[in-house]
Amino acid sequence: MSGGPVFSLCSGVVAAIEERRPEREIVLVRTADGHRRRAIHYPGWFGPLRTGQTVWLNVEAVRLGLGTGGFAVVVWAERHAGAEETVKETAKGGTEAADQAGGKDAGVEAGEADAAARAEGAEAGMGTGEAGGAEAAVGPEARRGPAAGLEREAIVVKERYTPLQFAVPAAEFGVPPGRLAGRPVLILPLHSALPLAVRWLRRRRPGWRIAFVMTDAAALPGWVSDHLAALYAEGALQAIITAGNAFGGTHEAINRYGGLLVAAREAEAILIGPGPGGVGVGHPVANAGAEQAENINAVAALGGIPVLVPRLSAADPRPRHRGLSHHTRTALALAFGSAHLVLPAPAGRRERHSGASASLWAVGPVRAAVDAVQAAWAALPPAVRRRHRAVFRPLPSPAALDAFDPGGTIRTMGRDRRADPLYYAGVYLSTEYYINLMQNRAPAQSTLP
Numbered sequence: 001m002s003g004g005p006v007f008s009l010c011s012g013v014v015a016a017i018e019e020r021r022p023e024r025e026i027v028l029v030r031t032a033d034g035h036r037r038r039a040i041h042y043p044g045w046f047g048p049l050r051t052g053q054t055v056w057l058n059v060e061a062v063r064l065g066l067g068t069g070g071f072a073v074v075v076w077a078e079r080h081a082g083a084e085e086t087v088k089e090t091a092k093g094g095t096e097a098a099d100q101a102g103g104k105d106a107g108v109e110a111g112e113a114d115a116a117a118r119a120e121g122a123e124a125g126m127g128t129g130e131a132g133g134a135e136a137a138v139g140p141e142a143r144r145g146p147a148a149g150l151e152r153e154a155i156v157v158k159e160r161y162t163p164l165q166f167a168v169p170a171a172e173f174g175v176p177p178g179r180l181a182g183r184p185v186l187i188l189p190l191h192s193a194l195p196l197a198v199r200w201l202r203r204r205r206p207g208w209r210i211a212f213v214m215t216d217a218a219a220l221p222g223w224v225s226d227h228l229a230a231l232y233a234e235g236a237l238q239a240i241i242t243a244g245n246a247f248g249g250t251h252e253a254i255n256r257y258g259g260l261l262v263a264a265r266e267a268e269a270i271l272i273g274p275g276p277g278g279v280g281v282g283h284p285v286a287n288a289g290a291e292q293a294e295n296i297n298a299v300a301a302l303g304g305i306p307v308l309v310p311r312l313s314a315a316d317p318r319p320r321h322r323g324l325s326h327h328t329r330t331a332l333a334l335a336f337g338s339a340h341l342v343l344p345a346p347a348g349r350r351e352r353h354s355g356a357s358a359s360l361w362a363v364g365p366v367r368a369a370v371d372a373v374q375a376a377w378a379a380l381p382p383a384v385r386r387r388h389r390a391v392f393r394p395l396p397s398p399a400a401l402d403a404f405d406p407g408g409t410i411r412t413m414g415r416d417r418r419a420d421p422l423y424y425a426g427v428y429l430s431t432e433y434y435i436n437l438m439q440n441r442a443p444a445q446s447t448l449p
Helices: 060-064 081-100 110-120 193-204 226-233 256-266 288-301 326-334 356-362 364-379 382-387 398-404 421-440
Strands: 009-020 025-031 036-041 054-058 072-077 155-158 166-169 184-187 210-214 239-243 251-253 269-273 305-308 340-344 389-393
Touching: 009 036, 025 054, 025 072, 036 054, 060 072, 184 288, 184 421, 193 210, 193 226, 193 269, 193 398, 193 421, 210 226, 210 256, 239 256, 251 256, 256 269, 256 288, 269 288, 288 305, 288 326, 305 326, 305 421, 326 382, 340 364, 340 421, 356 364, 364 421, 389 421, 398 421
Parallel strands: 036 072, 184 269, 184 305, 210 239, 210 269, 239 251, 305 340, 340 389
Antiparallel strands: 009 025, 009 054, 025 036, 054 072, 155 166
């Protein structure tokens, strides 16, 4: 086994609070090495920060020059009176959670807990005693606390066996072990597709309730996402289910399967995908995008219809992502379930647009990328192409894309719609197909018997 993770820490003093929400703060920290660093802080851990307060930052992402995740994170803050009150309330909630867990390992299988207890002489801080301590209890429950009166099976632990493990009520508790009964589920390739798809669903079908299952393939805290905060605040999203070790949603699920069933209970339209900050090393399977195969399998296994949003691009500087991204190609190859996939129609089958529309898709790099999508699909093994259902649709007009992304405020990999219209076209075509599939599916007696 390796010696463990290596990360960079530095201390500093909070110079300014740039953004403050109940679940997230952005602060400017004057560090001991003379830098001024912007850092993210989750008040659930240490209470709201104040200017002049001493903090320690994890600056590893800054040192590595990462993209979406390239900011410092507060990992410790000195206590002040207000924080102490938050800690006391959280400790009270943590004690209740531990008591409700019956002295057991709060959601970890009993056999694992017993083995851990024998090996370590304790239950890793997840049972009665340690879980009730103030420090162990500081976590996301500072904001809302475990629901009172839950039975012990309803309490589970996230970030298990790490210094920041915490207890949450499992959203699956009480949900019948049903199926999706033919319900389509929109599977997203990147977090940037979420606001595009959700707002379009909201505009086209305002009566639908919408739920998003955020997996743990990328960022773990849902609170880090500006998109989630905005969509929930404006009423576009009715439920955010954070699954696996992801946390911070309106519902906490143990895994993607349970998360999908909770979403089916809470809403008509279901989307599943990662949070911000994907990871990858250029390897075909060693990337966050490969989880799309797992999402396809989960939806199919539960009796739903997976609708995979392809990752398309005409502007990505990396050849493996131009046209039909290798993330999508790999997910299609790895998946055992059968997905529906919407791709731009081949040149001979495209609708003839005039003026601005023709010029949009006739631009050299864009046209080449569209042709590359067709070539990439044709190059997949025949067994993969037979397993999935590819649907070809004409590329949208500029007016349709303007309506889909009003104001052009959504960016993907740092690029807006004008810089990479093909990505947005892929999300648009898939969302439109999803809407039609939802409208035309045979009505079920119940999605959850």
